[in-house]
């Protein structure tokens with residue numbers, strides 16, 4: 001065997017280079033670099049997706065955009081949004097996007113430029129909405145000469161992890177209303193029972209990540225209005241509409257969940273979920289500029305221009321903003337409506353077909369957003385030799401990513417499976433998925449012995465008892 005190290009030169013083939021014959025660098029920068037072709041292949045080869053993105057039914061994030069949108073975004077890949085002296089047009093386009101989102105949610109604001117901000121995703125947008133609510137609460141408390149050291153926030157236990165981060169980072173007490181068989185979404189009365197003079201806001205969710213359902217914001221607003229009147233408090237609502245913000249306006253325009261409601265002061269959404277843009281992009285809008293505390297706007301003197309900035313990050317990519325504006329003008333109201341309704345239709349079809357299978361039971365009758373969860377039918381579960389985790393593994397073999405997971409506090413023993421339908425998932429693909437599920441179930445039904453995951457599940461069941469068993 002030839003142990004001599006090869007010396008690379010201009011004619012060395014990519015896959016004959018020394019880099020390709022060595023382990024990938026993991027700790028220190030290599031002393032010498034390599035050619036663009038070799039570097040590209042090394043990174044590319046290591047990051048091949050394990051499934052095709054369109055078969056990933058776990059993610060909410062956009063995996064399909066027009067070729068023209070992709071080109072536009074690639075051409076802006078080196079543009080930093082914050083550099084408004086060099087790229088004033090991008091800032092303008094961002095402002096137009098905020099206007100369009102604000103109007104989609106029926107802002108009453110009459111200003112030419114509506115009050116909002118761009119974020120890297122809903123996470124940043126939620127944080128900004130939460131910080132604004134906290135600062136407004138603190139301001140009111142200070143003015144009244146009351147202590148402001150114990151702020152709290154109220155939402156359902158089916159919150160997305162960003163709210164846990166927000167509460168940890170800003171040291172705000174999180175008070176959660178558990179989900180139950182009778183309350184598949186946030187129960188307004190239970191939410192109000194957790195409120196007091198230290199509550200900075202209530203956060204209902206449109207498009208709950210765990211279930212796909214919408215909290216009833218209108219009912220909450222009504223109950224909160226009576227509560228605020230009775231107590232003299234001014235507790236507002238921030239709607240986390242990460243998914244629903246771009247679904248409800250198109251599929252249920254008459255449903256009131258947005259600025260048409262009295263106590264909704266701010267709303268956040270993910271541009272990279274049903275806004276149909278590649279990651280990462282989020283939006284937050286306030287009902288009026290009076291709800292955005294002055295401390296949150298930083299006037300930055302950057303490269304000679306005075307920029308007003310609201311955000312946790314400084315530099316951020318401009319490409320996503322251009323992608324969002326492209327989608328708005330390319331699809332228009334009608335295009336978005338047609339796309340979201342198609343996703344809804346495919347999701348409802350899957351929901352119905354899965355509900356018909358004797359081994360499964362859907363979590364809810366309704367499909368509010370193009371995603372849903374189901375569990376094993378209690379009757380079937382009694383004698384099953386497999387779990388939804390086995391189904392998840394089986395489906396992975398055909399490229400599908402369909403996650404199985406346990407539910408939040410109070411129903412944490414419940415194992416469910418979720419499908420998120422996005423633009424790019426057609427009826428024909430749904431049929432393929434359903435066939436793969438049916439085939440897997442037939443195979444599991446023939447098992448003589450329980451799977452490892454089943455044995456583990458039964459052990460846990462002995463420990464905690466069944467949930468939703470009847």
Ligand SMILES: *Cc1c(COP(=O)(O)O)cnc(C)c1O
Pocket residue numbers: 060120121122123124126160162205207208209240241242243270281282
């Ligand atoms: C996805 C999601 C978030 C976080 O959004 P990112 O855009 O991923 O940062 C927050 N809340 C809910 C309800 C979500 O579904």
